[in-house]
Amino acid sequence: MSLPLLPFPSGCVVARLVRREKRFFVHVLIDGKPDVAHTNNTGSMLGLLRPGAPVLLSPAQNPERKLRWTLELVWCGTAYPRGGFWAGVNTSTPNRMLEAAFRAGRLPWAEGYTAFFREKVRGESRLDGMLEGPGMPRLWVECKNVTMAEDDVALFPDAVSARGLKHLGSLESIVAAGERAAMFYCIQRPDACCFGPADMIDPAYAAGLREAVGRGVEVYPHLAVLSEAGIDLRSMWLPLV
Template identity: 65%
Template sequence: METRLLTYPEGCRIGRFVRREKRFFVLARLDGQEVVAHTNNTGTMLGLLRPGMPVLLSPATNPARRLKWTVEALGQPCGDGFFWAGVNTSVPNRLLEAMFHAGLLSWAEGYTNLRREAVNGESRLDGLLTGPDLPPLWVECKNVTLVEDEVAAFPDAVTARGTKHLHTLMRLAAEGGRAAMLYVIQRPDGRCFDAADYVDPDYAAALSEAVRAGVEVYPTVFHVREDGVYYGGMLKYRGA
C-alpha cells in the first residue's frame, strides 16, 4: 500500500488547461469560465503544457490573495486516460520533511533532527540533518517533471542557481560533511534518472563533477493523486 506523504488542501478542483502566460500564470477552464491560476514553477514545464488536458487546482488559503487558485499538477496523456505530473515547486522541500518523519530516508538512517531552509554561507539549502556521532547531512531538493525516452531528467531550463547549489554541496562534502541531491520526480513514467545535458550542459557537467566529489544522488518517484502525493520508491541514477 502506498504511503501518502502530503495532502492537498480541501476544495481542490480539476479544470482544463488553456495556456500559460508569462512565468507565473496559467489559464484554465473551470465551470465553463476561464480562471487565472498561480504557478510557482519558473521552469519551462517542457512537454507538459497541453491544451485541453486536466489541471489540478488547489484553493488559496489566504482569502485576500488576488489569484484564488494554485496549480498543483498537469495531466499527461497515457493510453485512454492520463496521469498527473506535479509542478508545484514548494512540494519537494515539504516531501523531504515528510519522508524524514515517515522513516523513508533509507540513506539517512541514524539522523534524528531535520532543519529546513538551512543557511550555509551565501547559500540556502533545503535541509540539514543531524544525529549523534554523525556528520552533518546537507540536502538540496529539485522538482523533476521532464521525462524523455523513459529517462526522468533535470533541469527543464538552464539553471545557474541549480549549478551554484551543486558547487555548494561539493564544498560541504570536501569539508567533511555529507551532501546529497534529492530529485523529486512527480510523475510515474520514468525508468531511471539523469541530468538533462541537452537542456543545460553546464548543470550536467557540474552534477558529474559533484558525484565524483562525493555528493550523493537520490532520484525518488512520487505519485500524484487528486488527494495528495504518495511515495513511489527510488530510481537508478544513470550517471552513477
C-alpha cells in the same frame, strides 16, 4: 487506505488548461468558465502545457491572496481519467516532501539522523534541509522538482539553471569539509525508470552534476506517487545514468 505524505487540501478542482501567461499565471476553464491560477514553477514545464489538458488546482490557503487557485498537477495523456497520468508541477512540493518523508522514516539514506532543519545557510548558499544525528556527520540536502522525461529517463533541469549549478558547488565544498551533501530529486511523474541530467537543456549543469558526484555528492532521485488525493513517495530511489 493511508493518506499520502502530502495530502491536498479540500476543495481542489479539475479544470482545463487554456494557456500560460508569463511565468506565474495559468489561464484555465473551471466548469467552462474562465479563471486564472498561480503557478510557482519558473521552469519551462516542457511538454506539459498542452491547451485543453486537465489540471488539478488547489484552493489558496490565504483568503486575501489575489489568485484563489494554485496549479498542482497537469494531466499527461490522451484521455482523462484513464489513458495517462498526473505530473506534479508545484515546486514547493520537493522541500515539503523531503521533511515529510524524513519524519515518516521513508528515506533509507537518512537512517540514524534524528533532527531536521529547514533552509539552513551554508557559506553563500541557503540549502533546503540539514539533518543531524548522534555521532553522524551533518547531512545537507538540496531539493529539485523533476517534471521532464524522455525514453523512460527522468531529466533535470527543463530550463537553464545557474542557481542549481551554484548549489552543486556548495555541496562539493561541504563534502570537502568532511560532511555529507546530497541532491534530492523529486520526480513528479511515474514514467521513468532512471534519472540523468538534461545535457540538451543545460550542458553546464549536466557537467556540474557529474563532477559533483565524482567528488562525493550523493544523488537520490525518488519517484513521487501522484493522485487527486495528494502526493506520496517511493522509498527506493532510481539509478543515475
